[in-house]
Structures are given as structure tokens and as C-alpha cells.
Amino acid sequence: MTHTTPISPAPHSDPTSKASPQSPSTPELVAVAPRLWALVPCAGNGSRSGAAGPKQYTVLGQQALVLHTLEALAAVDRLAGIQVVVSAGDPFFDTAPQPQGAPVFVANCGGATRASSVFNGLSALLAQGAQPLDWVLVHDAARCLITPADVNRLIDACKDDPVGGLLALKLPDTLKQEQGGRVAATLDRSDKWLAQTPQMFRIGALQAAYVAAGDAVTDEASALELVGQSPRLVDGSAQNFKVTYPQDFALAAAVLAARAGHPL
Numbered sequence: 001m002t003h004t005t006p007i008s009p010a011p012h013s014d015p016t017s018k019a020s021p022q023s024p025s026t027p028e029l030v031a032v033a034p035r036l037w038a039l040v041p042c043a044g045n046g047s048r049s050g051a052a053g054p055k056q057y058t059v060l061g062q063q064a065l066v067l068h069t070l071e072a073l074a075a076v077d078r079l080a081g082i083q084v085v086v087s088a089g090d091p092f093f094d095t096a097p098q099p100q101g102a103p104v105f106v107a108n109c110g111g112a113t114r115a116s117s118v119f120n121g122l123s124a125l126l127a128q129g130a131q132p133l134d135w136v137l138v139h140d141a142a143r144c145l146i147t148p149a150d151v152n153r154l155i156d157a158c159k160d161d162p163v164g165g166l167l168a169l170k171l172p173d174t175l176k177q178e179q180g181g182r183v184a185a186t187l188d189r190s191d192k193w194l195a196q197t198p199q200m201f202r203i204g205a206l207q208a209a210y211v212a213a214g215d216a217v218t219d220e221a222s223a224l225e226l227v228g229q230s231p232r233l234v235d236g237s238a239q240n241f242k243v244t245y246p247q248d249f250a251l252a253a254a255v256l257a258a259r260a261g262h263p264l
């Protein structure tokens with residue numbers, strides 16, 4: 001996969017806009033439509049997963065977990081490119097295959113937290129030719145069950161939104177508050193959602209929000225919330241869970257096998 005090749009700043013005129021006739025000596029005015037990019041933070045250690053190395057490289061079925069993630073994103077034909085962020089010195093993508101579809105770019109600029117990996121990845125994306133008004137869909141490498149249909153649903157819901165938004169799941173279970181290992185209260189869950197990824201925002205707005213929010217936020221929406229924005233909630237899928245704990249590998253492998261039509 002490419003490490004340094006710049007994405008050519010493709011001409012991206014808005015096919016819906018009508019340019020007024022220009023005289024030959026007048027520079028042509030072209031309305032520019034924002035492009036869509038994916039950014040995949042892939043620099044975590046997976047300390048809760050119990051895996052021997054970073055969980056994103058655990059093999060599920062035929063290939064590493066993160067390659068399932070990238071395969072699904074690359075199949076979204078509205079994406080101009082996918083920026084992956086790995087830790088300095090991580091050799092995985094030196095030999096990894098390029099998925100079919102949107103080009104994948106790799107930057108070794110992972111940070112100590114997810115927030116810093118994403119923030120550094122935004123700079124890498126801009127250096128590749130992305131523009132501050134372009135959209136970025138930040139997606140965890142560890143959510144390998146994302147589907148192109150999920151991503152397209154998010155894009156459709158957010159492309160005309162002034163802020164952007166995220167996939168999320170309405171809480172399916174009764175919600176308890178704990179104190180000392182016992183139930184202290186049952187909470188109202190009617191307005192509670194579980195945040196997933198991708199999370200889709202304008203690159204420049206997200207960068208500015210991270211500067212203001214700092215390193216402690218755990219998702220992009222939180223950074224936007226801290227600067228006074230209300231990201232849109234878009235229905236996600238229970239299958240789009242984040243591989244986090246040891247038992248999650250078998251569940252993800254089973255879903256992938258079922259989708260591929262293999263017996264479980």
C-alpha cells in the first residue's frame with residue numbers, strides 16, 4: 001500500500017451546478033464539490049483484547065482483521081481515498097495487499113491516544129491533497145464488520161447536514177447504574193445511544209474541534225460537542241461492534257464466515 005504517493009488533486013466540479021458562460025480570457029469559475037475520505041486509526045495496542053499483538057492484525061478467516069475493515073470501506077465508491085494511521089515503525093502495511101476500490105494510503109503517525117492518532121491522520125490527509133471543506137469518515141480499524149451499506153447510509157444522512165454525524169445504536173437493554181457491584185438505580189434509556197463509527201465531519205471543523213477539545217475525548221462527536229455542535233445520530237447496526245474483548249474475535253469471525261456463505 002502507498003506510503004507517500006500524493007493523491008492527485010482531482011478536478012471535482014459539482015455536476016449539479018451550472019457555470020455561467022465565460023469569455024475565453026476570463027478564468028473559468030468552477031463550483032467545487034467536497035470530496036469524501038475515510039480515516040482509519042489503526043495504532044492501538046488492543047490491551048483489553050488479550051491478543052498477543054495489536055488486535056487489528058489478528059487473522060480472522062483468510063486475512064487480518066483490519067483488512068476486512070479496509071475491504072468494506074474501499075468498496076464505497078463515493079470515497080476518494082482511505083488514510084490509515086499506524087504506529088511509527090509498524091511494518092504491517094509494507095506487504096499488505098491493496099483492496100479493490102478506493103486507494104489506501106498509510107501514515108506512520110499514530111499517537112498515544114486514539115484522539116492523537118486521528119488528529120495526526122487529519123494532517124496526513126490534508127498533505128495528500130484533501131481540502132478542509134472535504135468530509136472525513138473516521139472509522140475504527142477494530143470495527144471490521146462495517147458494510148458499504150452502513151457507510152452509504154451515514155453519507156446519505158450527513159452530506160447536507162451543517163455539522164455531520166455518526167452511526168449509533170439505540171440502547172437495546174435495560175440500563176443500570178452500579179454502586180459497589182450492586183444496582184443503585186435503573187436509568188431512563190429512551191434517549192441513550194451507543195456511539196459507533198464511522199463518524200463523518202468536515203476535515204477543517206474536526207481539526208479545529210480537536211485542537212479545542214484536547215486528547216482525552218474518545219470519539220470525534222465528543223470533540224464537536226465540546227465546541228457547541230450537535231452531531232446527527234444515524235441508525236447503525238448491532239453487527240458493527242468494536243472488537244474489544246477476547247470473546248469478540250470468535251463472534252466477528254462467525255459473522256464474516258456467515259456473510260461469505262461458509263458454515264459456522
Ligand SMILES: Nc1ccn([C@@H]2O[C@H](COP(=O)(O)OP(=O)(O)OP(=O)(O)O)[C@@H](O)[C@H]2O)c(=O)n1
Nearest residue numbers: 041042043044045046047048112113117141142
Ligand atoms: N493510540 C491509539 C489508540 C487506539 N487507536 C485505534 O482506535 C480504534 C479504537 O480504539 P480501541 O478499540 O480502544 O483500541 P485499542 O486502544 O487498541 O484497545 P485497548 O483500549 O483495549 O488498548 C482502534 O482501531 C485502534 O487501533 C489508535 O489508532 N491509536
Ligand SMILES: C[C@](O)(CO)[C@H](O)COP(=O)(O)O
Nearest residue numbers: 114140195196197218219242
Ligand atoms: C470511537 C468509538 O468507537 C465510539 O464508540 C470508541 O469510543 C473508541 O474506543 P475507546 O475504547 O473509547 O477508545
